[in-house]
Amino acid sequence: MNEPWRVLDDIDRTLQVLQPQHPRRSDLWRRVAVGDLANALIEVSPDRYHPKLIVYGPASIAGPLNNRAKDMRIEWNSSRGVKDNLEDILGIKLPEPSVYQQDGKIKCGICLAFDDGAEIADQVCSSDQCAQSFHRQCLIQV
Numbered sequence: 001m002n003e004p005w006r007v008l009d010d011i012d013r014t015l016q017v018l019q020p021q022h023p024r025r026s027d028l029w030r031r032v033a034v035g036d037l038a039n040a041l042i043e044v045s046p047d048r049y050h051p052k053l054i055v056y057g058p059a060s061i062a063g064p065l066n067n068r069a070k071d072m073r074i075e076w077n078s079s080r081g082v083k084d085n086l087e088d089i090l091g092i093k094l095p096e097p098s099v100y101q102q103d104g105k106i107k108c109g110i111c112l113a114f115d116d117g118a119e120i121a122d123q124v125c126s127s128d129q130c131a132q133s134f135h136r137q138c139l140i141q142v
Contacts, residue, residue: 004044014083050076058131110138
């Protein structure tokens with residue numbers, strides 16, 4: 001992979017980063033918006049030429065996207081930007097940084113906060129009719 005920090009800078013510039021809110025150079029990961037009901041964890045490493053990607057959300061959304069992400073190793077084109085690669089591999093249009101609103105549907109259904117300061121609401125109800133997100137800690141406390 002290209003220098004990891006160059007890839008992370010590209011992610012910060014072209015995708016809607018949900019976490020970390022104030023990234024440091026030691027943060028070799030980003031959680032990004034994939035849409036209203038899903039988000040993805042992207043990890044970069046100097047040891048891989050492509051990032052690692054895991055999509056979180058309802059199974060009907062995350063399942064197919066995670067299956068496509070398995071081909072990332074084969075389809076990744078290091079001469080293209082991260083967003084272009086992800087959109088081509090996943091087959092979707094990713095939200096622009098200025099378009100996605102934190103008051104969207106990724107709020108926690110228990111505490112109603114988007115970000116509790118420590119984690120994003122990434123635990124999603126498996127029912128396609130619900131698809132509500134929750135903080136892991138909020139679920140444990142209920």
